[in-house]
Amino acid sequence: MPTPKPLIAGNWKMNGLRASKGEFEAMIAGATPELVGRADILVCPPVTLLTLFADFAAGSPVSVGAQDTHTETFGAYTGFLSAEMLADAGASAVIVGHSERRAILDETDAMVHAKTLAAWRAGLAAIICVGETRAERDAGTAVSVVERQLAHSVPDGATDDRLVIAYEPIWAIGTGLTPTSADIEYMHGHIRDLLVARFGVEGRGMRILYGGSLKPSNAKEILAIPNVDGGLIGGASLKAADFLAIASAVPAR
Ligand code: PGA
Numbered sequence: 001m002p003t004p005k006p007l008i009a010g011n012w013k014m015n016g017l018r019a020s021k022g023e024f025e026a027m028i029a030g031a032t033p034e035l036v037g038r039a040d041i042l043v044c045p046p047v048t049l050l051t052l053f054a055d056f057a058a059g060s061p062v063s064v065g066a067q068d069t070h071t072e073t074f075g076a077y078t079g080f081l082s083a084e085m086l087a088d089a090g091a092s093a094v095i096v097g098h099s100e101r102r103a104i105l106d107e108t109d110a111m112v113h114a115k116t117l118a119a120w121r122a123g124l125a126a127i128i129c130v131g132e133t134r135a136e137r138d139a140g141t142a143v144s145v146v147e148r149q150l151a152h153s154v155p156d157g158a159t160d161d162r163l164v165i166a167y168e169p170i171w172a173i174g175t176g177l178t179p180t181s182a183d184i185e186y187m188h189g190h191i192r193d194l195l196v197a198r199f200g201v202e203g204r205g206m207r208i209l210y211g212g213s214l215k216p217s218n219a220k221e222i223l224a225i226p227n228v229d230g231g232l233i234g235g236a237s238l239k240a241a242d243f244l245a246i247a248s249a250v251p252a253r
Contacts, residue, residue, distance in 0.1 A: 004207045006039040006223070006230035007164060008247040009127065010237025011067060011095060011211075016045050024053050026240035028060045031247075036061040039230055039250040043237065044095055047081060054090020065093035065127070068101060071114040073121075083115075083122035093125040095232070097153055099170045102129075109152030117155050120162055127164040127232065128153050129211070130191075134171035137179075142169070143190060150194055160205030165191055166232040172212025174235060181225055184210055188227035216242055219249035 010027075024043060031041050044065040045053050053064045066089075070080035086094055096119065097112035112128060119126040130149040132142035146167065154163065167187055172178050179187075188208050195203030210222055211232035222228060223246075230250065236242040 003253055004160065004205050004229045006250045006253075007042060007207050007209060008039045008230050008243070008250065009042040009065070009093075009095075009164075009166075009209065009232050010044060010243055011098070011232055011234050012043070012045045012049075012238060013067070013100070013234060014046060015238055016049050018049065018052065020045075020049070020238075021052065021056065023238065023240045024049075024056060027243055028057060028062050030240060030244040031060060031062050033061075035244070035247055038252055039247055041247060042093055043243075044093070047086070047089070050086070050089040050091060057090075063092045064090055065095065065124075066091045067095045067098065069094045069096065069115050069118055069122075069124075071111075071118045073118075083118040083124055087122045087124055091124060093127055093164070094119045095127045095129065095166070097149075098129045099131055099168060099173060103170075109149055112149075112153040113155055116153065116163075120155075120157075125162045125164060127166050127209070129166045129168050129232070131166075131168040131170050131172075131212070137169065137171065143187065146187065146191065147194065150191065154198075158199055158202070158206070160202050160207075164207045164209060165195070166209040166211045167191060168211035168232060170212075174213070176213050178213050178218060178222070181221060184222060184228065185225045188225065192227045214246060216245035216249070219246040220251075223249050224251050 066086040069083040096115040116126040207229035
């Protein structure tokens with residue numbers, strides 16, 4: 001079975017104004033047939049820019065996504081957005097369970113599970129984030145933490161077109177630090193084994209992204225690691241030049 005087509009996904013977090021549209025236009029312009037032949041390209045801007053960016057991206061190979069969803073379809077949930085609304089705004093995917101939301105808003109695996117089902121209900125792919133803290137890595141529990149997060153966050157019925165896993169060690173996010181290649185290879189291989197054990201052959205086609213201080217200078221090495229099927233990129237996804245440089249570092253498979 002061939003390896004999954006890599007995905008290069010940008011997570012803009014709480015960054016970006018309408019004035020940022022030039023960066024996004026440059027990303028679209030840089031998404032050459034050669035580049036998109038190697039990797040799918042997704043940008044997840046703040047929701048305020050979603051429709052604008054979706055309109056720009058229409059007819060291009062670049063997709064747009066959201067950074068979170070509520071679990072319900074509609075109703076009295078002031079300030080929240082449903083997966084149906086995100087799809088209506090042009091999103092094709094949504095990030096769920098990012099560590100910043102798990103930490104700041106106490107999002108649990110059960111909530112991530114419910115949000116993933118909501119994403120699927122609306123026809124969105126779900127990018128489920130998992131990853132250990134520095135203390136957990138130092139204590140030798142990184143693998144068991146990720147195992148637990150996967151077991152409880154990923155719903156039954158996952159398929160390779162609507163489930164993406166992003167392994168993001170929390171201590172590597174925004175810090176400039178990254179795990180060793182050996183540590184990344186071990187964790188991604190283990191996640192692959194768990195996905196295959198649970199979903200059979202479908203698990204082989206699911207993309208496992210690496211996230212955490214991925215940048216042009218380390219992308220070539222990290223994206224070449226077995227079972228690293230692309231990346232989830234925060235800071236370096238805000239500048240078209242950096243984001244495209246990372247995408248260009250995806251090895252031809
Ligand atoms: P970073 O963020 O690339 O800025 O480390 C990654 C993420 O949080 O998804």
